[in-house]
Every structure is written in C-alpha cells, then in structure tokens.
Amino acid sequence: MPYEKATVEVNGQKMAYVEHGTGDPIVFLHGNATSSYMWRNIMPHMEGRGRLIAIDNIGQGDSARLPNSGPDSYTLAEHQTYIDGTLDALGVTDNVTFMMHDWGGPLGMSWAHRHADKIKALAYSEVLVCNHESYDDYPNAVGDMLKLLRTPEGERLVLEENFFVEKVFTAGVIREIDDETMTEVLRPYNEAGESRRATLSWPRQIPIEGDPADVAELMDTLSVWMQTNDVPKLFINVEPGQIVFERDLEVLRSWSHHKEVVVRGRHHPQEDSPDDIGKALVAWYDAL
DSSP states (O other): OOSOEEEEEETTEEEEEEEEOOSSEEEEEOOTTOOGGGGTTTGGGGTTSSEEEEEOOTTSTTSOOOTTOOTTSSOHHHHHHHHHHHHHHTTOOSSEEEEEEETHHHHHHHHHHHTGGGEEEEEEEEEOOSOBSOGGGSTTTHHHHHHHTTSHHHHHHHHHHOHIIIIIIHHTOSSOOOHHHHHHHHGGGOSOSGGGHHHHHHHHTSOBTTBSHHHHHHHHHHHHHHHHOOOOEEEEEEEEOSSOOHHHHHHHHTSSSEEEEEEEESSOHHHHOHHHHHHHHHHHHHTO
16 A cells, blocks of 8 residues: 555544545545455545545554444444444545445445535445345345345355455456455454454445344435435446446446546456546546
8 A cells, every 4th residue: 555544533433545646535445354445546646636535444454443342343334323423533525536446335325415515526336236136136146145144154255255355356356466465455364253244244334134124225316316416426337347237336326416437447446447536536636
C-alpha cells in the first residue's frame, strides 16, 4: 500500500484508514474479504484531485474485531454505524465523492441518501443493488453457495477453513495472484474463528427471498433514490464480472445521470484492471 495507515476510534473500536491529499473528499469503500488495500493501484490515479480516503470496514483489514462477536455481529446496519462514525471523525462533511465496490455500495449509497446535499458524485463497480426473489436467480451454482453459507457447514467452512478469502476471493480474480498480494489479503484472517466472522456475515446479509428484511427494505429505498436523484454517477461495469446479473444490470441502468464504462475482470477488477479503472475515474471526475 503506497499510503500509511492511521486509526480513529469509533464506538470504542479502532477504525483503520489511509488518507492522502487535500480538497474535496474522495472516499473509497470496499466489501467482503478485502480492505483498503484493494485500492492501492487506483488511488494514485486520483492524486491531486482531492482528499483521498480509503477505510477498512470493522472486522476487516486493520480495523478492530468486535468483542464477543457471533452470528448476529457484522450486519450491514452495524457496519454502517462504523463507516458513519469514521466519516464523522475524519470531518467528511461536504462535496463528497464515493468510489464503491461490493458491500461498499450500500454503505456509501446509504450515507449519500441520508446526506444528499453533501454529495458530489458516486462511482461503483460490482456492487449489491437489489433483492433477489429466489436462490435460483443466481447462475453457475452461486445460489447453492449462498444457501450453503447460511448453514452450520457454511459457518465451519468460513470460520475454520477461511473459505471466503482463500476460495471466493481468489475465484474473483482472473490473473495469477502474486505472493505479495495474497499474503496481504490473507493477513487479517490468519487466525481461525471469530476473526473471520465478518467474511461470513456479509454473504448472509444478501437479501434473498426477503431475508434479511431490513436489508431488503434498504435496497429498495436506495434504488428508488438512485433512480430519481441528480447526482452524477459512474457505473464501472465488469466483463465477465461475477455478482452483477441480468436483474442487477436492469436496476443499475435504471439509475439517473449515469455514465457506464466497461473493464475486464471478475468480482475484483481492481486486481485485473486497476489502470483502466483509474483512468475512467479521472476522465469522469475531471468532467464533473
């Protein structure tokens, strides 16, 4: 990572982040099995354009693990309180741009929805955007995997065998992952058990068949807002991609004031096409 980590305290827990530059805040939010490290080759493209900030979600990267965590920990709502608190602590208050990936999408869009007059622009790639009525909506056995992760066997696979990091993350990258990258991706989750809890809670938060109900409701609210607001948007589509399916594309393309670009990758295009993403961000941001 080309930037040094710092921390702030939120709700009594350490939240890690990197920061570089001055000006309007440009905040990079990650999702499951990753950290601010995923933005290491993209943030440099945006240098000189604002105050670059990338946050490690609670329970991920170098942020704290929640004490006494268990199956009810690391919900989307709980993650949101820590992202909100970190942004407050860092004085992120106006002309905010978010670059979002995976669960970083709902986290950033929720903040934007609640602070609509503070938003400058929104960019996103491979984000979760809608409810799915059935596990059968997911192709290529993805639905079967998501169903498995909500069982005791899924809990064992993730907490004991590090399934989400060692198998799901790696399947989301086209290139052969080098040792340096894989070592850093694995580092926060080397200890079996509750230190990996966040990587299990995230897939259990995906709203399928209306469950979890609060997440399903939030997704609907955010999608309606994204269709009707006048915030400039950049949709970085990924081919072949991995979690944006036909229904998701319909939702994404229904959002107002959006530009779409395409880059090569699966679920983690930051590992396969960082320069293409960086250049697309620069061209879009400079034209705002």
